Amino acid sequence: MPARVLVVTLDDHDDHDTGRGHPERPARIGAAMGGVEAAHLGDDLLRADPRPATGAELARVHDPRYLAAIEEFAAAGGGDLDPDTPVSRGSFGTARLAAGGGLVATDGLRRDVADAAFVVVRPPGHHATSSRGQGFCLLNNVAVCAAELADSGERVLVVDWDVHHGNGTQDIFWDDPRVLYVSTHQWPAYPGTGRASETGGPRAPGLTINFPLPAGATGDVALAAFDEVVTPAVERFAPTWVLVSAGYDAHRDDPLAGLAWSAGDYAELTRRVAGYTTRAGRLVAFLEGGYDLEALRRSVTATVSTLGGEPIPEEPPTSGGPGRDTIERVAAVRAAID
Numbered sequence: 001m002p003a004r005v006l007v008v009t010l011d012d013h014d015d016h017d018t019g020r021g022h023p024e025r026p027a028r029i030g031a032a033m034g035g036v037e038a039a040h041l042g043d044d045l046l047r048a049d050p051r052p053a054t055g056a057e058l059a060r061v062h063d064p065r066y067l068a069a070i071e072e073f074a075a076a077g078g079g080d081l082d083p084d085t086p087v088s089r090g091s092f093g094t095a096r097l098a099a100g101g102g103l104v105a106t107d108g109l110r111r112d113v114a115d116a117a118f119v120v121v122r123p124p125g126h127h128a129t130s131s132r133g134q135g136f137c138l139l140n141n142v143a144v145c146a147a148e149l150a151d152s153g154e155r156v157l158v159v160d161w162d163v164h165h166g167n168g169t170q171d172i173f174w175d176d177p178r179v180l181y182v183s184t185h186q187w188p189a190y191p192g193t194g195r196a197s198e199t200g201g202p203r204a205p206g207l208t209i210n211f212p213l214p215a216g217a218t219g220d221v222a223l224a225a226f227d228e229v230v231t232p233a234v235e236r237f238a239p240t241w242v243l244v245s246a247g248y249d250a251h252r253d254d255p256l257a258g259l260a261w262s263a264g265d266y267a268e269l270t271r272r273v274a275g276y277t278t279r280a281g282r283l284v285a286f287l288e289g290g291y292d293l294e295a296l297r298r299s300v301t302a303t304v305s306t307l308g309g310e311p312i313p314e315e316p317p318t319s320g321g322p323g324r325d326t327i328e329r330v331a332a333v334r335a336a337i338d
Contacts, residue, residue: 008118149243162183175204205337
């Protein structure tokens with residue numbers, strides 16, 4: 001059955017200049033939006049512009065001293081936060097729009113504008129901690145949205161299928177019983193966090209679930225992780241909102257990592273995650289990584305068309321790769337907690 005999808009995108013508001021040759025480049029937005037258009041949702045596709053997140057909204061997850069420092073750094077012309085994370089004069093303004101995009105999406109869903117939302121913004125966010133930007137990320141877009149929802153009384157599931165572990169999101173919600181964080185990611189890989197033994201703080205035991213997958217892992221391993229481990233945990237947690245850190249760099253064509261997923265796997269993952277919502281209009285996906293433009297386009301098409309009820313997986317799902325032992329290890333860790 002067709003569903004309405006709200007897309008919040010930067011369009012002409014992108015002033016985050018990462019420099020020539022950087023993989024996290026403005027062309028990613030065009031590729032992702034090409035994927036949105038290829039989903040062929042017709043009148044069921046709605047669009048909205050982001051708005052800048054306010055200082056108070058950002059301060060739910062970020063240290064005000066960091067916010068002041070990064071704003072001042074950008075205003076002075078910018079530079080490099082680390083070898084991977086350049087900042088230009090327009091970067092902080094664009095990052096505020098990216099962080100506010102999720103808030104626009106949740107507001108639209110609360111008003112029954114659509115049945116799901118996809119936030120196509122940059123820079124990505126899941127590596128940004130409360131006090132540090134890193135790994136291409138300046139502000140943690142999904143965390144800003146999750147914190148607003150949690151503060152309004154919601155229980156929030158954050159699913160992170162980016163190929164890199166969302167260390168910033170995990171850190172921010174490590175000891176927060178209102179948020180369940182689930183990550184599938186390549187191990188070992190940047191940023192070096194996300195072990196199966198990382199399961200949450202004393203007030204949130206078991207509310208962090210990490211699947212550190214070996215290079216070459218295929219989509220069937222991720223799906224089994226959700227079916228066998230994540231689904232029971234989600235049923236116990238009973239989220240009222242589902243947010244997705246939708247990175248597409250686990251695709252086999254991505255130049256920055258070594259997992260072996262396809263666009264078809266993202267369609268299946270989207271179907272699984274959408275099943276965790278208790279009602280329509282309570283799922284928001286955020287663009288994170290994905291650096292091969294054609295793979296990004298195909299993968300976004302798979303996600304958005306699945307959210308719209310008419311899946312278009314341009315590639316078949318993958319199977320046969322390593323990583324099954326990771327699921328068994330995570331299951332054993334969770335059994336010990338339970």
